[in-house]
Amino acid sequence: MNKLDEAEKYIKANKERLNKQYRLEYHLMGEYGWINDPNGFIQYKGKYHLFYQHYPFDAVWGPMHWGHAISEDLIKWHYAPLALAPDEEYDKDGCFSGSAIEKDDKLYLVYTGNIHTGADGGEYKQVQNLAYSEDGVHFKKYDKNPVIGQEQIPERASKRDFRDPKVFKKGQYYYVVLGSNDGMGNGQVLLYRSLDLKQWEFVNILAKGDETMGYNWECPDLFELDGKGVLIVSAQHMKARGNDFNNPNSVIYFIGDLDIEKGVFQLGDCHAVDYGFDFYAPQTTLDKLGRRLIVAWMDMWEMPMPTQERGHNWAGAMTLPREIVRVGDRLYFKPIEEIKNYRKNHYHLRNIKINGEKYLDTISECYELEIEFDAGEAREFGVKVRKGKEEETILCYSRDESLFIFNRDKSGIGPKGERKTNIALKNNKLKLRIFVDRCSVEVFINDGEKTMTGRIYPGKESLNISVFSKGECSITRLDKWDIA
Ligand code: FRU
Incomplete structure (x- = not known):
């Protein structure tokens, strides 16, 4: 049996073992086992799709699959079959985070393949891959993966941490921003572009943080909102500043001027996206109503998660989807109307x-x-x-x-x-x-x-x-x- 079917079968056979006590009423969770980051958030052929980092076999992080849920209104979600399993050389130790885009009626997923290079998983490398679907439900991996390999990582960028492509289109080009660091303790974002989603060229190091802003940036997201550029990143071990950034990891945004052709984003001030405890690795999408929507993993790495124990058999959930509105040099986040x-x-x-x-x-x-x-x-x-x-x-x-x-x-x-x-x-x-x-x-x-x-x-x-x-x-x- 292939890995996707195996995972699907396991979920169906074990679903009844969930303890329902803390199962959420109106937030998306995995069907069984573990989930983390939202992935591939998109409205495709009228429906909202949300994928997520998923280890279906236990309530702990493990070799990542992509779970998949579909909704008409962003509140009530229906599980679709799992979209990706780590079953190829180029993603054998995990189908890590990524995003989705529609092209020629097809739904494309751009995601990171994680590959261990040592026995214990402490050493790894990462490459970017493509998968596509005609119906939005069944996905096929591109036969020439990876589409962005290790040899395309520029100097001054980590060879290990190279992940979480967020894809978007502007003019004739498709672009991805990728999470990275400079190898010296500063997070940064890399920009690549392509005409067909298959052949990619490096454009520039789009933006870089300083030593207070986390040693690595994950899950970057770049978009324009009312004429200004917005960059959101998930910063690992960002240093606290007074009341702000007191979680192990923080999600920050910058509003600034974006020159996409040169691949330069002039960073303005940095602000938290959310000021609570549990908000990480968000992803945004622009829907047909013109709303910039954001959803995040409603948990935090390095913090206890009680449903991992006591026979609950699940862990991880998504926030309520929110709409982002720009008010001057700040972002406001509102619950979706639905x-x-x-x-x-x-x-x-x-x-x-x-x-x-x-x-x-x-x-x-x-x-x-x-x-x-x-x-x-x-x-x-x-x-x-x-x-x-x-x-x-x-x-x-x-x-x-x-x-x-x-x-x-x-x-x-x-x-x-x-x-x-x-x-x-x-x-x-x-x-x-x-x-x-x-x-x-x-x-x-x-x-x-x-x-x-x-x-x-x-x-x-x-x-x-x-x-x-x-x-x-x-x-x-x-x-x-x-x-x-
Ligand atoms: C962020 C993250 C991503 C990675 C994924 C792995 O929470 O670490 O950088 O792709 O989780 O599950």
């Missing part, structure tokens, strides 16, 4: 004053909360979700420090800690949109000015929601819907 179609059981409050803690008389596991606070005289105010006898996840604004804080110290069995980010009140008001699923929280602050994403693993009984303040404040509006 999620509103899944709102059920509306609960609301209008113009109430709080001073202390007030429980909402509604409980839920999977829901959306939209709250507008008028800070009044309060020094601190916020909301607690997935609250039980001993558990709670705190989302709180501190007036004195102008900080929004996501605290998961008492969230349940997962990793703990808090993340903080600076944000100003507007007319003394704070607006939150919060999405809670069985083991995740995503907060959109002030219409997407900042987002904070984190996984939490509360007990089944922790279903309460409360609002609180130190000093009097008011809630002008609070709306809650179950999402189902």
